[in-house]
Amino acid sequence: MFPCVLNGPVRCWMKLTTSIRAFTAVRPRLVLGIETSCDETGAAVLDDTGIILGESLHSQKQTHLDSGGIIPPVAQRLHRENICRVVQEALDRSGIEPNELTAVATTVKPGLSLSLGIGLDFSLKFVRLHEKPFIPIHHMEAHALTVRMLHPVDFPFLVLLVSGGHTLLALAKEIDEFLLLGQTLDVAAGDSLDKIARSLSLRNHPECSTLSGGQAIELLAKEGDRRAFHFKTPMGQIYDCNFSFAGLQNQVTMAIKKKEKEEGVETGQLLSCVKDIAAASQHTVASHIAKRTHRAILFCKSKGLLPQHNPTLVVSGGVASNEYIRQTLKIVTDATGLHLLCPPSKLCTDNGVMIAWNGIERLKQGKGIMSHTEEVKYEPKAPLGLDITSEVKDATIKVPPLKLRINS
Numbered sequence: 312m313f314p315c316v317l318n319g320p321v322r323c324w325m326k327l328t329t330s331i332r333a334f335t336a337v338r339p340r341l342v343l344g345i346e347t348s349c350d351e352t353g354a355a356v357l358d359d360t361g362i363i364l365g366e367s368l369h370s371q372k373q374t375h376l377d378s379g380g381i382i383p384p385v386a387q388r389l390h391r392e393n394i395c396r397v398v399q400e401a402l403d404r405s406g407i408e409p410n411e412l413t414a415v416a417t418t419v420k421p422g423l424s425l426s427l428g429i430g431l432d433f434s435l436k437f438v439r440l441h442e443k444p445f446i447p448i449h450h451m452e453a454h455a456l457t458v459r460m461l462h463p464v465d466f467p468f469l470v471l472l473v474s475g476g477h478t479l480l481a482l483a484k485e486i487d488e489f490l491l492l493g494q495t496l497d498v499a500a501g502d503s504l505d506k507i508a509r510s511l512s513l514r515n516h517p518e519c520s521t522l523s524g525g526q527a528i529e530l531l532a533k534e535g536d537r538r539a540f541h542f543k544t545p546m547g548q549i550y551d552c553n554f555s556f557a558g559l560q561n562q563v564t565m566a567i568k569k570k571e572k573e574e575g576v577e578t579g580q581l582l583s584c585v586k587d588i589a590a591a592s593q594h595t596v597a598s599h600i601a602k603r604t605h606r607a608i609l610f611c612k613s614k615g616l617l618p619q620h621n622p623t624l625v626v627s628g629g630v631a632s633n634e635y636i637r638q639t640l641k642i643v644t645d646a647t648g649l650h651l652l653c654p655p656s657k658l659c660t661d662n663g664v665m666i667a668w669n670g671i672e673r674l675k676q677g678k679g680i681m682s683h684t685e686e687v688k689y690e691p692k693a694p695l696g697l698d699i700t701s702e703v704k705d706a707t708i709k710v711p712p713l714k715l716r717i718n719s
């Protein structure tokens with residue numbers, strides 16, 4: 312029998328370990344997330360329940376709008392000028408000291424090399440100075456997981472990511488396990504909307520001068536007649552889940568040039584029919600995205616890849632904040648019995664919160680956590696998960712027609 316009376320030092324030690332356990336049990340894990348993969352310098356401090364304790368975001372949008380597109384060295388300079396302030400602001404607003412952080416999570420792939428480099432250099436210096444674990448983040452994985460910060464979405468779920476740099480459909484099986492069902496073969500949806508907006512000179516429109524191309528098109532499309540122009544939905548005869556927007560962009564540019572000639576409008580001036588062109592372009596982009604997503608749903612169902620109970624489609628990325636595109640996707644999910652979830656607009660575009668949340672998800676599962684002494688490199692190109700796009704194509708699934716009638 313062990314004596315039930317403990318002597319002084321042992322009793323003290325037990326008390327200490329109990330209080331350490333109690334302390335660690337209630338003490339939330341805190342992650343600082345840093346994003347610089349493209350044109351937003353973002354930072355946020357989150358706790359492990361997804362509460363945003365502090366955040367800060369510097370957008371380079373206006374500079375790039377003024378110069379007609381992202382110039383990587385300019386993006387790099389702006390990240391360099393802002394990263395310190397943005398991270399400090401996020402920390403100050405959270406009231407958390409660097410030594411209280413559990414880890415730092417930073418986007419290291421994919422993205423613009425010059426932009427990724429600034430976030431990574433800063434983060435490595437930060438974690439070395441404060442001796443904190445480092446969690447390298449895949450930007451698209453972060454977009455895909457953001458929704459779980461707000462809703463208890465279980466794996467597996469289908470995810471559509473539509474941004475300025477990417478357009479892809481994937482099945483999320485785990486926080487770090489994806490099946491790539493389809494992706495853009497040329498430009499991303501957001502990029503094509505940005506270029507269409509530029510061809511329409513929407514920067515010179517009084518209501519659009521500060522909006523991204525996609526936002527400007529959405530705004531003007533509300534008052535436009537989409538039937539005034541007909542653009543062909545891309546890849547109608549190709550039965551896979553890949554996307555293509557370059558041809559559509561070309562069709563729209565040709566239509567704009569033709570109208571400019573007819574109306575005697577100089578480049579840079581606004582056409583009388585900008586709203587109609589915006590509405591028709593937005594509708595064609597929405598319809599293309601909807602058809603590919605519909606096929607992805609049917610493919611996943613045919614292979615038993617989605618759960619019987621509450622199968623979900625998550626839509627994220629900058630273009631996912633487009634209400635018309637969301638409504639089009641809702642028609643598809645209603646017809647196929649899926650639940651549609653989109654994070655709020657603020658979390659659909661690039662930000663530090665989604666990176667911090669991805670850090671929390673990885674921390675909880677002990678996946679991809681590195682010591683502050685380890686070397687980490689950024690990767691401008693990085694596919695998301697296992698590519699099964701050819702298997703999807705081989706299934707040649709024909710999508711039944713759906714009436715995509717949206718009240719704008």
Ligand code: KG4
Nearest residue numbers: 474475476501523525526629630633660661
């Ligand atoms: O996710 P994001 O902030 O950055 C990338 O990783 O690309 O997405 C930015 C893209 C831009 O192309 C922008 O035009 C588009 O998202 N976007 C929109 C809307 N808001 C932003 N596209 C359509 N409708 C919107 N409301």
Ligand code: ZN
Nearest residue numbers: 474628660661
């Ligand atoms: Zn993004």
